[in-house]
Amino acid sequence: MSMTAPDLDRLRGVAAPRNHDARTIAALTANPGCARRGVMDAAGVDKDAVARHLGFGVPFGQSQFAITRGNTFEAQVKADGCAELLTLLRDRLGLEVPEVAYDDLGAVGDNEGREVRHARTRKLVQRALETGEGTLFDHPLLRLDIAGRPAYLEPDVIAFQLGGRFHIVEIKSFAVIDGQAEADQVAAAARQSAVYVLALRRLVAELGHDPVEKVAHEVFLVCPENFSNRPTATPVDIRPQLAVLERQLARLTRVDTIVAQLPEEITFDLGEALEEAVRTVEARYAPECMSSCEMAFFCRAEARACGATGALGRSVRDDLGGVDSVETALALAEGVLEPSEDLAETAEQLRLAARLRREALAGVA
Amino acid sequence: MSTLTSLAQLQAVASGVAQPLATVRHCHLAEAPLVMVPLKLAGEAAAPLAVMLGSDPGSPTLLVVPQPRNRDQRFAFAADLARVALKYIESSRGQVEELPPGKEGEERIRYSDAPQLLVPNRGGVAFLRMLGRSTRFRRTDGPYAVEPSVPVLGRWLTWFTDRYDHPGSCLLLTMTETLRLHWATGQSALEDGNLAALVGWIDPPEGLTGPQAAALAEDPLATPPAGPTTDPGFDNEVLAPAVAAYDAARGPARDRAEERVRAVLETQLAPTWELMWRAVGLLRGLPEGASVPQRWERDRDSFTYFHQTFGEAYPQARRDSPVRAAKRLHDMERAQDAYDAQRAFDDPLVMAEHRLNGLAFGGEVTGCDPTRKDESGKRPKLRPHVWVRTGDPVRLDPGTTVCSAANPKIKGTVVEIGPDGAVLVELTGGMGRKLTPEPGTVPQVGDRVVFTSLTLGSFGPSRFPDKENTPWTHGGPPADYEPTDDDAAEDWS
Amino acid sequence: MPSSPGAPSPEELEARIAELRTAVRRAMAAGDRQAARAHRAELRAAEGAWDEAVLGDTALGDTALGDTALGEPAPDETADDAPSGERPAPPPPPRAAVPRGLVPVRERVHQALTLIGAPAAPKLIASVYAAFLPGQLPAARLTSLRRDEERSFRSAPYARPYYLCAALTADLLAPARGLLTVSTWPLEQRISGPLSARTDFLTAAIRIAEHAERRPDSPDVQRLLWRFAANIPGAATGAVGTVEPGALIAAARAELDVHAETDRRQRRRAADRARAQLDDAGRLFGARLRAMRSATGTTDGEDDR
Structure with a gap:
């Protein structure tokens, strides 16, 4: 595989590469x-x-009320040596009383440098794999290759080791009410957890151990129960998210085929040529992009300006048999455009729909 | 979605204004609905922040929680909300109608009216559901006592949100979904979730196109979100300082600080309040569909029953028992089928969907034998033949039972479908009891007709075991549900 | 903006306030923090002027702010765990003077820590203080305490009878995040090994329960004891929320027995190392490790691939 990093560096221009976290990496799996x-x-x-x-x-942006709530709940679950978390793990997972060791990997002494922290995470994971030492590892700093470039994951999870097997515990402040939480939030949490599981598996593999055996695909979401602040743990199987993530990351490393077709001088530097550069690379806008991609508003304006049916949603585009342009679809519906052979069926359907609408609206049966 | 609605969206894009998806209004609209615009605190499951509500566009009631993290203030808010909402519910009963006695001779009545709640969007429903869940188990005595009206409100909110799940019910409606049932815009479903943008497409202000109005609606500074979540920028820059000032203030300054919290929340609510009533006006502009009163009657039945049995019933359980859950699912499926069919018969634009799919066809009557009889049996039967020329893609096999869209009582059978789009229908019923048809029942040559295989009376209700006979596969008979002390003492923090 | 001679009317001020609010949010949305800050200041001034114009007095009441200790998370407290990205500027934390005539903060912390008898986080210290001692101890005010103490020690060693200092991590002898101790404790007691978070929790449970036994019961004390009892197997014997101190002590002792031996050994070994390697200030406030960055960095690179 050719290393695409130099080309990509050129594309990025003078800016430093952005930092990734589990949220941004999970977002990479949308709209592949x-x-x-x-x-x-x-x-x-x-x-x-x-x-x-x-x-x-x-x-x-995020509301400070939401941020405060999240931080407060996490702090509470972790307070007093993770007292509440230990109680949950004991009650739900049968964690034995002697298993209480807690290692904070959020800083090495007063040093919060990423390399140092990653090295220490690595060391403690290795020790745990070899000797079974350690139970709770807070803020492990993991690493994942994104398009041939290592990215550090700013961690907000606890890795928890039991019988030589690691589990990811993610603390989230959305409520689980009568055993149910909002599906969107659970899905987002599962996608993020999958990133940690993958990164931890890669590390375990590097250390010469079996990643699938040593890192569980079941993660634990710790959330407030009902309307209280009392935490509850819910196991979530993240294998589907993991599969999507792995496929998507593999695909990212293959963007060199796209990059190879781009003009030599193109760059995303914040200059006058930026807009043209961005337009050179084709987008596939869908309304779902609005929730996961910072470019969404730009791409939407672009899609609307050229009358793309996709801007109305994937289902509309499907209904139109893949006709991409609003103008074309309307011309087919009104019968002023002769359809090509592959569009004959779609065109007939559109003409029929247009006639039926006309009749119904004119009050003629 | 279908090609028909997608086409309507394309037409909306081209014309810059929303296009109709219905020719009649498919929902009941009360003379004085209770419009509710709730706001909640970001990051919390059910922390109310404010609600603007009322039945008179000119005089909304604004309720506010100045420190939304304060438990006592939340319950005070719930009590205030209960006062307004319960009064509305009690005043929405109308007259009592006496009905014929039931199978076992029991007395049956029905209120002539019922309450109707309108909220901006699905988030509003979810919030009311949570508010209902968090208040209906509360005790009115003991250490965590709340005002007696609070659990009552919780049970009513739970009932409303349960009925919301019932297809065709109009006791609780969301404005975005209701508008989307009647109009197609030139934007995606996601963007239609923004009430201001949706109304902007349907009824753009003077001098603006639909897309321009929608763009304005997307700026949270120009148009505050319709809730229940507030704009993060507003939270951080306006609400948080106001709440902090309230926390810090003592004495008379506290009232002033509370007034400021109210004032800033009002700026977020008032525009949506206006929009809700504008949307009500848009819906009123459509004539009511023929089957709407029938569905509203079911809503009134449900309301009457809940109201009549309120005193002796417990708060709704946290989870349905297996039999109840199965029955509820079955009821909802039946309601969905009936609702879909009724709308099609009420509205040619909805029927057009079925014509597009081949389950209905329409056209001109080209031939007619109104007095034809079938004399193969012992007694002759009236079986008129009608030839209809249609351009629709008919996908009905010969032998399929159909009825007339204009008058579903007139039934018939598809006999043959000619290659030139001529369909022969043999009429079998709905023409009176004689051997000559009642005048006006059999269509004449030159009439335009639509026949469809849809039926109004779908399959009947299934029978479910009593709770005592819950099969062991479903856990056997469940214990009777009674709220426990734990339910009542649950934190609401 | 200095107030103009012809004072603006309340209506003008309201319009101005609305305008400035919009300006602040626009600036924040555009990522222009500097402009947002400037507008924000003008906004506060306009709001103040409105208060004055409409209500005729300048003060926002008696700003009593001692009560941020519990319940309400103070902004600084969570700053350590804040996500790296967008973090809206919290409203300026209200600074109220310490009520006169009360014991200074460091003295109050010392009292609470002495009662707890183990390294403790600000939040626990504040709760213990609130339950047993007079007045309040806002947790937020504890965050800068350790740094002040270290400065004082370094400029005049042992000038004070005690210092509030760090717990030392067992592996690196570095200051453990968010834990406070007292300098007069034996070094072993001030070390934090992998098991120490738990043993300290159990130790604190026993000591606080013992203290509670000698005093009249109160809701604050019950709440505090419940925090322990709910998270120690066998400690919560009565109804939810009520704790019998004797049962809590017995349960905490039982679990402590499981961990104590290993924990003590790890702590002793670390303490020996600290005595051998660190100077006085280091033993109290932890080893400084910034120099290690490059060293660890290289080993990291070597076994990386």
């Missing part, structure tokens, strides 16, 4: 067919800055 997103993510382009520069900034 989009070349624009694939290239920009692989090159580590700060899409937020690019979108702002183009006048399409996304106010993806």
